Amino acid sequence: MASAAQRAGRVVSDIHLLAVSKTFPTDSISSALECGQKAFGENKVQEAISKIDELEGAGIDWHFIGHLQKNKVKYIPGRFALVHSVDSLELAEKLDQESRRQGCVTNILIQVNVSGEASKSGVAPQALGSLLDKARGFSGISIEGLMAMPPFDPDPEKARPWFRKLRELQGEVAKDMDFGLRHLSMGMSHDFEVAIEEGATWIRVGTSLFGDRE
Numbered sequence: 001m002a003s004a005a006q007r008a009g010r011v012v013s014d015i016h017l018l019a020v021s022k023t024f025p026t027d028s029i030s031s032a033l034e035c036g037q038k039a040f041g042e043n044k045v046q047e048a049i050s051k052i053d054e055l056e057g058a059g060i061d062w063h064f065i066g067h068l069q070k071n072k073v074k075y076i077p078g079r080f081a082l083v084h085s086v087d088s089l090e091l092a093e094k095l096d097q098e099s100r101r102q103g104c105v106t107n108i109l110i111q112v113n114v115s116g117e118a119s120k121s122g123v124a125p126q127a128l129g130s131l132l133d134k135a136r137g138f139s140g141i142s143i144e145g146l147m148a149m150p151p152f153d154p155d156p157e158k159a160r161p162w163f164r165k166l167r168e169l170q171g172e173v174a175k176d177m178d179f180g181l182r183h184l185s186m187g188m189s190h191d192f193e194v195a196i197e198e199g200a201t202w203i204r205v206g207t208s209l210f211g212d213r214e
Contacts, residue, residue, distance in 0.1 A: 004196035020206030041065040045072040077102045087111040087121040099140030109147040145183030156191035163198035
């Protein structure tokens with residue numbers, strides 16, 4: 001992380017490591033916690049809640065990074081520091097309503113389908129402005145930035161154009177809509193250095209920390 005930040009002329013403290021702990025036991029999370037890691041990412045609501053309850057009081061910042069079904073939204077407010085994967089206006093509305101009902105504000109990122117892959121969730125780049133315009137008045141959510149998952153390629157350089165596209169979208173929104181989005185969640189174990197070079201503020205790393213999943 002530090003090397004990539006240096007190459008890009010960035011301050012490494014502006015870049016945050018999210019340990020993707022999905023499918024790994026709480027023992028693995030505790031070991032990482034002992035090493036100083038505080039932020040952990042889960043992608044299934046029930047698995048996440050189980051871990052949150054088991055490790056209550058451990059000082060963990062939990063992030064939700066998976067596809068969030070609308071019928072699971074009620075479990076999100078108050079449990080997660082950041083939801084990376086809000087992929088539609090309807091989901092943003094649902095989170096806003098539920099957060100207000102529970103008396104809190106949920107921090108979210110808007111997932112953008114930068115590559116246009118049919119298999120990927122996310123808002124189309126050309127629809128991002130409309131979503132942000134409609135959601136900017138929601139008081140139960142705070143839109144903190146954007147997230148993307150580019151097509152997988154073993155060559156990390158192949159992801160660079162998609163990371164750059166997300167950063168350019170961030171800049172366009174700031175300029176055209178006066179909508180400050182401070183975070184870019186992009187980059188995983190095999191390509192996080194490229195993501196940092198292109199402006200990532202959150203990198204989502206699992207395999208490099210915990211090993212291969214079964």
